Amino acid sequence: MSWLVTIGGLLYNVVIILIVYACIKVSAKRKGVSEDFILSGRNVPWYAVAATIALTSLGGGHINGLTAQGWNTGVATIWFCLAHGVVFIILCRFMAPWFIRMRIVTIPDMLGKMFGPFFLAIAVGCFVAAGWSTVSLETQGLAVVVAGMTHLTPTQASIVGGIIGVLYVFLAGMKEVQWVNLINAILMYVVCILVLVFISVYVTNQGGAGWKTINDYFITEGQRNLLTAFGSGEILRTYVIGTFLAMALSMNMSQGNLQSALPIKNINQLNKACYAAIPANIMFGVIIISMGMAAKAIPGAAATGGGNTGVIWLAMNVCPAWLSICVIGAFLAAILSSFAMLSLATATVLVKDIQTPFFTKTRSMTLKQEAFWVRFWIIVIAVTGVWVALGVPNINLAMTWRVTFEIPLFIMMMIGLLWKCSSMAGIVTVLFCWILNCVLTFTGWAALVHLEGNNYSIFMLVFSLLLGVILTAIDKKAKPGILKRFRAQKMEFDRRRSISTGGVTAK
Amino acid sequence: MGPFCSLPWGFAIFTAIVCLIECLVAAILWKTMYHDEEDSLSFDERPYFEFKND
Numbered sequence: 001m002s003w004l005v006t007i008g009g010l011l012y013n014v015v016i017i018l019i020v021y022a023c024i025k026v027s028a029k030r031k032g033v034s035e036d037f038i039l040s041g042r043n044v045p046w047y048a049v050a051a052t053i054a055l056t057s058l059g060g061g062h063i064n065g066l067t068a069q070g071w072n073t074g075v076a077t078i079w080f081c082l083a084h085g086v087v088f089i090i091l092c093r094f095m096a097p098w099f100i101r102m103r104i105v106t107i108p109d110m111l112g113k114m115f116g117p118f119f120l121a122i123a124v125g126c127f128v129a130a131g132w133s134t135v136s137l138e139t140q141g142l143a144v145v146v147a148g149m150t151h152l153t154p155t156q157a158s159i160v161g162g163i164i165g166v167l168y169v170f171l172a173g174m175k176e177v178q179w180v181n182l183i184n185a186i187l188m189y190v191v192c193i194l195v196l197v198f199i200s201v202y203v204t205n206q207g208g209a210g211w212k213t214i215n216d217y218f219i220t221e222g223q224r225n226l227l228t229a230f231g232s233g234e235i236l237r238t239y240v241i242g243t244f245l246a247m248a249l250s251m252n253m254s255q256g257n258l259q260s261a262l263p264i265k266n267i268n269q270l271n272k273a274c275y276a277a278i279p280a281n282i283m284f285g286v287i288i289i290s291m292g293m294a295a296k297a298i299p300g301a302a303a304t305g306g307g308n309t310g311v312i313w314l315a316m317n318v319c320p321a322w323l324s325i326c327v328i329g330a331f332l333a334a335i336l337s338s339f340a341m342l343s344l345a346t347a348t349v350l351v352k353d354i355q356t357p358f359f360t361k362t363r364s365m366t367l368k369q370e371a372f373w374v375r376f377w378i379i380v381i382a383v384t385g386v387w388v389a390l391g392v393p394n395i396n397l398a399m400t401w402r403v404t405f406e407i408p409l410f411i412m413m414m415i416g417l418l419w420k421c422s423s424m425a426g427i428v429t430v431l432f433c434w435i436l437n438c439v440l441t442f443t444g445w446a447a448l449v450h451l452e453g454n455n456y457s458i459f460m461l462v463f464s465l466l467l468g469v470i471l472t473a474i475d476k477k478a479k480p481g482i483l484k485r486f487r488a489q490k491m492e493f494d495r496r497r498s499i500s501t502g503g504v505t506a507k
Numbered sequence: 508m509g510p511f512c513s514l515p516w517g518f519a520i521f522t523a524i525v526c527l528i529e530c531l532v533a534a535i536l537w538k539t540m541y542h543d544e545e546d547s548l549s550f551d552e553r554p555y556f557e558f559k560n561d
Contacts, residue, residue, distance in 0.1 A: 042550035075512045078522055085529035093536045100550065102558045113560045196515055215513045229509030229521055236508055267546040274533050279526045286522045290515040486558050487541075493556045 002149040005316065005324045010146075012329030013164055013336055020179045021171045037173035037371035038105065038348050039263045044178050046269040050276035051182040052260040052341065053091070057084055057251055058281055059338025060141020063331050066285060067292030067307035072239075074218070074226025074293060079240045081285030083247030085278045090252045092274035096261040098417065102486060105262065107255055108353045111409065114416035114482050115426035122430065124353045126405065127255055131346030132381055133402055134256075138339040139165070139382075139389035145331055148312045161332070161339075162386040168340035170375055174263055177340050184333040185280060191326040192287045195319060199294050202318035217297035226293070238455065246404050246457035253406035253413070256338070256345035284334075343385075347377035401441065404456040408433040408464035415468050415481075422478035425471035433464050 036042070062081070070077045104110050108127050112120025142161025143154045152160070169177050200210035208214075218226050225232040230240060251257055264270055288311075295301035295310025300317060304310045315327040351373050355362040362373065408430045416426070437456055440446050446455060472478055479485070512518040545553050 075514075075518055075521075076509075078518070082522070082525055082529070085526060089529065089533045089536060093533065093540055097540070097546075101545075103556075113558070211514055211516075224511075225508070227513065228511055231508060233508060266549050267542075271533075271537050274537075275530050278529050278533070279523070282522060282526050282529075283519070286515065286519045290518060293514060483541075485560075489559060490556060493554075497554060 002316065005321070005328050006146055006149045008325030009328030009332050010160065010164060012325060013333050014167065016180055016183055016333075017164075017167055017171070017176070020176055020183070024172045024175055024179070036367055037374050038344070038351075039259070040174040040178060042263050043265055044175070044263040045265060046273040047276060048178040048182045049261060049264045049269070050273040050280060051185040052178050052337075053088060053257065053273060053277040054280035054284075055181045055185055055334065055337040056256045056260045056341040057087065057254070057338070058284060059335045060138045060144075062285065062288055063334050064141045064144050064308040066288050067295070067311045069239075069307070070289045070292035071296050071307045073231055073235045074223070075229060075289065076226075076231035076235050076240050077289050077292075078229075078282075078285050079244045080247060081282045081289075083244045084251065084281050086248035087251040087257065088274055088277045088281070091257055091261055092270045092277075094414075094417070095252060095258055096264070096270055097267045098483065098486075099258065099262060100264075100267055101490075105259070106349050106352050107253060107258055107409075107413075108349060110482075111413060111416070111426075112353075114421040115412070116423040119423060119426050119430075120353070122427070123409065124349060126409065127253075127349050127353075128346055130253075130402065130406065131255060131342050131349065132385060134254075134342050135339055135346065135381055135385035136389045137402075138335050138342065139386050141335045142332065142339070143389060144308060145312065145328065145335070148309055149316070149328065158386045158389050161336070162382050164332070165336050165339035165343070166378060166382045168336050169344050170378060173371065173374070174259070174344065177260075177337070177344065178263065180333075181337050184330070184337060187326070188284065188330040188334060189287075191323065191330045192284070192291070194323055195315065195327050196287060196290060198319045198323065199291070199298075199314060202314075203298065211294075214294050214297040218293075242455035242457050245461055246407070249410050249457065249461060250403040250406035253410050254342075254345070254403075255349055256342040259345045259348060260341060339382075343378045343381050344374065346381050347374045350377045401456060404437055404460050405434055407457060407460035408468070411461070411464040411468050415472055417481060417483050419481045420472050420475075420478040421480070421482060422472045422475035424475050425468055425478070428471055429464055429467040432467060433460050436460075436463060 066077055066080060069080070099105070099110065102110070104113070106127070108120055108123035111123040139158050139162055142165065143157040146152060146157035146161055147154045150157070168180060199214075203213050204210050215227065218224060225235065230236045261270065261273065264273060291311045291314060292307035295304075295307055295314055298310075298314065301310035301313040304313050312328075315324050315331075319327060351362075351365075351370060355373060356365070357363075362369070365373070412426045412429055415421075437460060440456055440459060446459070510521060512521045
């Protein structure tokens with residue numbers, strides 16, 4: 001049964017990937033266009049972009065992390081997901097429109113234009129490390145799901161998951177990711193809502209009263225706080241605030257998230273994509289956390305010892321075989337989508353920010369050459385990502401800790417966009433905050449101000465804001481904000497164009 | 508702390524309300540952010556303008 005479901009779940013993804021690839025090939029042959037591997041020709045409709053924005057940040061952190069975390073922090077775990085709504089607002093309102101207008105593809109490139117070549121170098125290093133480490137975490141998520149259901153070792157399960165993850169993006173790049181994500185987003189919702197119904201039926205068949213029995217379990221066990229929006233004071237202090245800030249302020253600095261928005265047809269369509277991506281991502285959190293909490297209240301699932309393994313138990317034992325296959329397929333799809341998009345994004349940074357500016361042989365590439373190098377780096381990232389995947393601890397906490405390194409970059413980016421660009425302020429702020437984050441991680445100093453637990457983001461926010469603003473204000477060499485300079489240059493460009501075309505403007 | 512959210516419907520309703528608030532914030536920001544007439548043009552249709560970082 002487990003093997004059947006696992007193989008079915010993997011085939012579910014392979015079949016969708018191959019069907020989409022065949023459609024893309026037929027369409028490309030008919031239209032006779034050369035494929036843009038990185039940005040899909042920047043001609044993707046808003047609903048496919050919305051699905052990719054939603055699914056790129058919905059991966060192992062949700063499937064394995066939230067189900068496990070839900071046992072400790074209950075309903076309040078949703079703040080991890082609600083923070084993604086803030087991310088999408090910032091992405092679609094402040095980031096993607098300006099990247100499109102400025103014809104910039106990567107975040108390090110933008111940071112380099114703001115704060116100079118040295119900052120570009122440290123930003124590229126940070127982004128490659130961040131993207132690659134997240135690919136490793138996603139691989140770990142794949143291994144947990146596959147190894148949890150079969151007799152495969154975690155290493156073997158990682159390799160199987162990694163191969164399908166590469167397939168998700170390797171064949172046709174961004175276009176494939178966008179359309180596979182759209183199909184998967186729809187199927188994920190249908191399948192997972194059905195699982196919630198079957199959980200209710202299962203509990204009723206066991207002599208209970210559906211979800212009421214699950215709610216009653218937490219109340220009778222003295223864990224009523226797990227059913228409240230902010231949890232207990234302890235949960236609010238050690239999980240909700242830190243996690244919300246970490247996610248809301250740092251996920252914007254994910255190249256994968258940005259790159260998922262850039263292929264949109266035009267800037268106005270980002271508005272619709274934003275409204276669709278917010279509920280598409282967040283409401284899935286409700287489903288997955290509910291499943292995790294149900295696993296705690298149902299003895300068979302609880303006996304597995306964790307929310308993530310408990311949810312696998314529920315998928316296998318409360319659903320008919322066809323639904324078990326679909327739910328495992330949907331879980332794998334969620335993780336695979338992040339794996340694929342982050343591999344593509346990290347490969348894009350390597351090609352655009354290292355190969356193109358620093359190597360003469362690859363300075364000017366055709367789309368075909370660019371696709372070759374991006375594919376090459378995707379393979380390298382996936383192989384090395386799988387290799388280290390098994391040495392990473394708890395996914396949810398590891399993700400939350402890792403992304404805090406991006407908060408100083410986000411704060412400096414906002415200062416550089418909206419106010420002034422100071423290379424000195426950027427470099428000092430980012431390096432100081434990163435060193436502080438390491439010190440807090442390996443010492444007990446955070447407890448001195450009662451901010452132990454997953455609260456690194458609070459320190460990062462406070463120190464990067466303070467240092468970033470003060471150092472930028474006192475730096476006499478600081479340039480005006482990049483938006484101010486862009487708009488001045490654009491106005492001059494439009495004025496000249498208007499004169500040369502006899503007063504006729506764009507279009 | 509906070510409102511009681513029974514599984515799964517109370518939880519879904521609470522989350523949907525916060526989602527709506529976030530969409531409302533997104534709508535306000537969209538109204539107040541910078542726009543130009545080229546926002547409705549596709550990337551290929553936009554007049555080629557290269558930002559000079561000086």
